Amino acid sequence: MKNKIINIPVSVLLLILSFYTLPAQSTDQCIKCHLDLDDTHAKLFKTDVHFTKGISCAGCHGGDATIDDMDVAMSKEKGFIGVPSRVNRFQVCINCHADENKMKRFGSNIPTDQYEKLKSSVHFQQSFNDQGPLADCVTCHSVHDIKNVKDPTSKVYPTKITELCGSCHSSAEFMKQYNPALPVDQVSKYKTSVHGHLNAKGDPNAAECASCHGSHEIQPVKDSRSLVYATNIPSVCSKCHSDAKLMAAYKIPTDQYEKYVKSVHGIALLEKGDLSSPSCNDCHGNHGAVPPGVESISKVCGTCHVLNMELFEQSPHKKAFDEHNYPECESCHSNHLVEPATDAMVGTQKPAVCVNCHSTEVNSKGYIVAGKMKSLIDSLKTEDSETKNILDKAGQKGMDVSDATFSLKDVRQVLIQSRTTIHAFNLDKFKEQIDEGFTIVNKAKINGEEAISDYYFRRIGLGFSTVIVTLLVIGLYIKLKKVEKKS
Numbered sequence: 001m002k003n004k005i006i007n008i009p010v011s012v013l014l015l016i017l018s019f020y021t022l023p024a025q026s027t028d029q030c031i032k033c034h035l036d037l038d039d040t041h042a043k044l045f046k047t048d049v050h051f052t053k054g055i056s057c058a059g060c061h062g063g064d065a066t067i068d069d070m071d072v073a074m075s076k077e078k079g080f081i082g083v084p085s086r087v088n089r090f091q092v093c094i095n096c097h098a099d100e101n102k103m104k105r106f107g108s109n110i111p112t113d114q115y116e117k118l119k120s121s122v123h124f125q126q127s128f129n130d131q132g133p134l135a136d137c138v139t140c141h142s143v144h145d146i147k148n149v150k151d152p153t154s155k156v157y158p159t160k161i162t163e164l165c166g167s168c169h170s171s172a173e174f175m176k177q178y179n180p181a182l183p184v185d186q187v188s189k190y191k192t193s194v195h196g197h198l199n200a201k202g203d204p205n206a207a208e209c210a211s212c213h214g215s216h217e218i219q220p221v222k223d224s225r226s227l228v229y230a231t232n233i234p235s236v237c238s239k240c241h242s243d244a245k246l247m248a249a250y251k252i253p254t255d256q257y258e259k260y261v262k263s264v265h266g267i268a269l270l271e272k273g274d275l276s277s278p279s280c281n282d283c284h285g286n287h288g289a290v291p292p293g294v295e296s297i298s299k300v301c302g303t304c305h306v307l308n309m310e311l312f313e314q315s316p317h318k319k320a321f322d323e324h325n326y327p328e329c330e331s332c333h334s335n336h337l338v339e340p341a342t343d344a345m346v347g348t349q350k351p352a353v354c355v356n357c358h359s360t361e362v363n364s365k366g367y368i369v370a371g372k373m374k375s376l377i378d379s380l381k382t383e384d385s386e387t388k389n390i391l392d393k394a395g396q397k398g399m400d401v402s403d404a405t406f407s408l409k410d411v412r413q414v415l416i417q418s419r420t421t422i423h424a425f426n427l428d429k430f431k432e433q434i435d436e437g438f439t440i441v442n443k444a445k446i447n448g449e450e451a452i453s454d455y456y457f458r459r460i461g462l463g464f465s466t467v468i469v470t471l472l473v474i475g476l477y478i479k480l481k482k483v484e485k486k487s
């Protein structure tokens, strides 16, 4: 990053400023005279949080607020710095805001880490026209009418902030000076989201730009320090979505995070660091965060599980689920607590998911199919393990069955593929695939059995030939003896 912090001799002036303490009880002459002059800055300043804390114009501009002579009050000798330049005006702010002791003197306990965070953020890089940092304290908080951040008229108040961030981020012309590749549609997309709708209605509790991105610490989104980096997102969303008190007014569940972290996806992302596993925003969108509609869940899951989606969409379930408003993939896999899929999910007995909707009375056709699918899987698995036993036996007897053993790998492949094929919920299609497995396993089984009978055949053969050879030897011996006697 091009963070060139500008260290101008302002620091000298700041030193003088730092001696500044609370204004004397007497009238603040800077404000008085500037109000008399009908100065707009002074008028604005009467609503500024600094004014309410007894901080005068001199708190930032220097000078002596107790003197009513303007030339003396605003003299270099009294520490007057005039109008700070754009390049280093933030120095004026951090003179207090980065100094815990000074803030305490004003009776303030708010954090003093804003500058520390900002200076390594994406926003503190040098502006393209060398006018100091791209965004500084004044860019976001304004000046002379700075408000407490919880004041609804603050520029960074939740219902105002889209305007602030959007002032740059919605301008293609402005943004291209820094990063032409960055989209400029965040605000417009945000407005279509559940968060954006509530925000537009004046609700400060819905997520806005800063609740997801933070404020002073903002990093490029691909940086692992970014609050919206995949592994950080779940805790960002859960700040609100796991807060039962906050969410009570909206009457929606607050268990998404708790379930997600236990899910196959949560474990893969958060424990194994597998970035191909979805974080909250992969299913809900970034700025357009909405729950996927019931009929579009398969599209959301399908961004990664493409085959499952395609098969599901051609299956008899697609139409039936849409009619009944069943939430597609979620009906069988859940949304936040997606667990590893196992064969126990198929069949006519719990925990098979099929029995949630199918029985001998209700949707009975599917019930029958579920039973058949389950028995197909079970019998292929049984055949597979029996065949494996047979091949093992043959192997132990020294027979070469490596080809047949190797071919069983394909059976396991068929079983894995059938877990995907099942999403067609079509018995013929499913059977066709399982049958491929049977073809392989049967061939291997025959190979194994042949090897074993070969083995016995050879043993018997060996026995036979030993006997015959022995007999021959004996015969030969007798014959020789006879010949010996004759001679």
Ligand code: HEC
Residues within 6 Å of the ligand: 029, 030, 031, 033, 034, 037, 057, 058, 061, 062, 063, 064, 065, 067, 068, 069, 070, 073, 074, 082, 083
């Ligand atoms: C008696 C009247 C008076 C007092 C007291 C006074 N000012 Fe001013 N100030 C003025 C006038 C008039 C101007 C505009 C004159 C000019 O542009 O130089 C001005 C200009 C300024 C400017 C703008 C300077 C610029 O370069 O554009 C700042 C900042 C300022 N005053 C701050 C202060 C502060 C801080 C104090 C108290 C320490 C103060 N003033 C006290 C009358 C006063």
Ligand code: HEC
Residues within 6 Å of the ligand: 030, 031, 034, 039, 041, 042, 043, 045, 050, 055, 056, 057, 058, 059, 060, 061, 083, 084, 085, 086, 089, 092, 138, 143, 144
């Ligand atoms: C919290 C700090 C702070 C306080 C308090 C403050 N100012 Fe300022 N003022 C600034 C900064 C920073 C700028 C430069 C703003 C910019 O670059 O746009 C500025 C700019 C100005 C300017 C120049 C405006 C322009 O458009 O060129 C005037 C005049 C001024 N201030 C007068 C005052 C007066 C009068 C008061 C008291 C009534 C006051 N300021 C209080 C920080 C402060």
Ligand code: HEC
Residues within 6 Å of the ligand: 090, 093, 094, 097, 110, 111, 114, 115, 118, 123, 135, 136, 137, 138, 139, 140, 141, 149, 156, 161, 210, 214, 215, 216
């Ligand atoms: C990119 C915009 C942005 C910039 C730049 C920025 N701020 Fe902020 N600031 C915010 C937002 C948004 C909030 C409110 C949310 C929060 O508290 O994090 C905030 C909050 C604050 C608060 C209140 C903190 C609290 O916990 O009560 C202070 C004080 C503050 N900023 C000072 C500064 C100072 C000083 C600078 C310059 C070093 C600065 N800000 C620069 C956006 C910004």
Ligand code: HEC
Residues within 6 Å of the ligand: 049, 050, 053, 055, 059, 060, 092, 093, 094, 095, 096, 097, 103, 106, 107, 108, 109, 110, 137, 138, 141, 142, 143, 146, 147, 148, 149, 150
């Ligand atoms: C002379 C010391 C001083 C200077 C200089 C100063 N501030 Fe402050 N600022 C304070 C104090 C004290 C508060 C009140 C904090 C509180 O309410 O606890 C405050 C409050 C704020 C708040 C509201 C914080 C909140 O909790 O909501 C913001 C934002 C802020 N200042 C921004 C700025 C910016 C921007 C500048 C520079 C243009 C600046 N300040 C310069 C002392 C200063």
Ligand code: HEC
Residues within 6 Å of the ligand: 162, 165, 166, 169, 182, 183, 186, 187, 190, 195, 207, 208, 209, 210, 212, 213, 221, 222, 228, 229, 230, 233, 281, 285, 286, 287, 289
């Ligand atoms: C509900 C949380 C949330 C809210 C609210 C939100 N963002 Fe984002 N933002 C994200 C996520 C998540 C990403 C993308 C992360 C990724 O691509 O890995 C993102 C990405 C971005 C990016 C990078 C470019 C892009 O579009 O991918 C910018 C710039 C941005 N947001 C600005 C904003 C602004 C401005 C607002 C307010 C209008 C805002 N965001 C509101 C969560 C949010």
Ligand code: HEC
Residues within 6 Å of the ligand: 122, 123, 134, 135, 139, 140, 161, 164, 165, 166, 167, 168, 169, 175, 178, 179, 182, 209, 210, 213, 214, 215, 218, 219, 220, 221, 222
């Ligand atoms: C003064 C203009 C300006 C303001 C105000 C501003 N930004 Fe930015 N922001 C930028 C620019 C320019 C970049 C791109 C910098 C780069 O890529 O080098 C950026 C970068 C970002 C990024 C990182 C994008 C990425 O992945 O590279 C995020 C996130 C972001 N801003 C969010 C916000 C939020 C949230 C706010 C409001 C609190 C905000 N910005 C206010 C100008 C601004």
Ligand code: HEC
Residues within 6 Å of the ligand: 194, 195, 198, 205, 206, 207, 208, 211, 212, 233, 236, 237, 238, 239, 240, 241, 250, 252, 280, 281, 284, 289, 290, 291
């Ligand atoms: C600042 C608090 C806050 C943060 C942070 C937040 N949300 Fe929200 N969210 C809300 C509130 C409040 C609602 C409104 C609930 C409602 O009306 O249904 C909401 C609504 C939603 C909804 C619509 C729920 C529904 O059925 O109407 C989704 C989806 C959602 N948020 C997802 C997210 C995701 C994903 C993240 C993180 C990227 C996130 N939210 C971050 C406060 C937040």
Ligand code: HEC
Residues within 6 Å of the ligand: 234, 237, 238, 241, 252, 253, 256, 257, 260, 265, 278, 279, 280, 281, 282, 283, 284, 291, 292, 293, 294, 297, 327, 330, 335, 336
């Ligand atoms: C694998 C996809 C996926 C992930 C990851 C995911 N969600 Fe959801 N979420 C959904 C679906 C699907 C729905 C339900 C939509 C429906 O039934 O209409 C939903 C519903 C919601 C709702 C609406 C209220 C509810 O519980 O029904 C909120 C709020 C929400 N999610 C927040 C989150 C948060 C926060 C995270 C991260 C901790 C997250 N989601 C992670 C897919 C996901």
Ligand code: HEC
Residues within 6 Å of the ligand: 264, 265, 268, 274, 276, 277, 278, 279, 282, 283, 297, 300, 301, 302, 303, 304, 305, 329, 330, 333, 334, 335, 338, 339, 340, 341, 342
């Ligand atoms: C961003 C990509 C992505 C999205 C979106 C996604 N998943 Fe996943 N899913 C994965 C990854 C990666 C894994 C493997 C995790 C692991 O390593 O255990 C996985 C695993 C699974 C598993 C376990 C598979 C097994 O072999 O046991 C199921 C079931 C599942 N996802 C269902 C869903 C459903 C339902 C949705 C939508 C609500 C969804 N996924 C959305 C990427 C995604």
Ligand code: HEC
Residues within 6 Å of the ligand: 298, 301, 302, 305, 308, 309, 310, 312, 317, 328, 329, 330, 331, 332, 333, 341, 342, 343, 344, 345, 346, 353, 418, 419, 420, 422, 423
């Ligand atoms: C009617 C119930 C049902 C629906 C609807 C459903 N699945 Fe499945 N899913 C299953 C069953 C049953 C298995 C297989 C379990 C096994 O045999 O191991 C499975 C397995 C999976 C697997 C692991 C196997 C593989 O293909 O990697 C993933 C991933 C998966 N489903 C994703 C999805 C997605 C995405 C959707 C929506 C498009 C979806 N499922 C819809 C019941 C369902």
Ligand code: HEC
Residues within 6 Å of the ligand: 316, 317, 320, 321, 324, 326, 331, 332, 345, 346, 347, 353, 354, 355, 356, 357, 358, 363, 364, 365, 366, 367, 369, 370, 373, 425, 426, 427
């Ligand atoms: C959320 C409810 C639900 C679940 C869970 C479910 N189904 Fe269905 N299924 C239906 C509905 C509704 C129909 C359409 C009703 C009908 O045509 O009889 C249907 C139809 C079918 C059909 C087509 C029957 C025909 O008419 O040709 C098959 C096959 C089927 N399901 C198999 C399964 C299997 C296997 C499982 C378990 C892995 C399962 N279903 C889980 C609701 C469900």
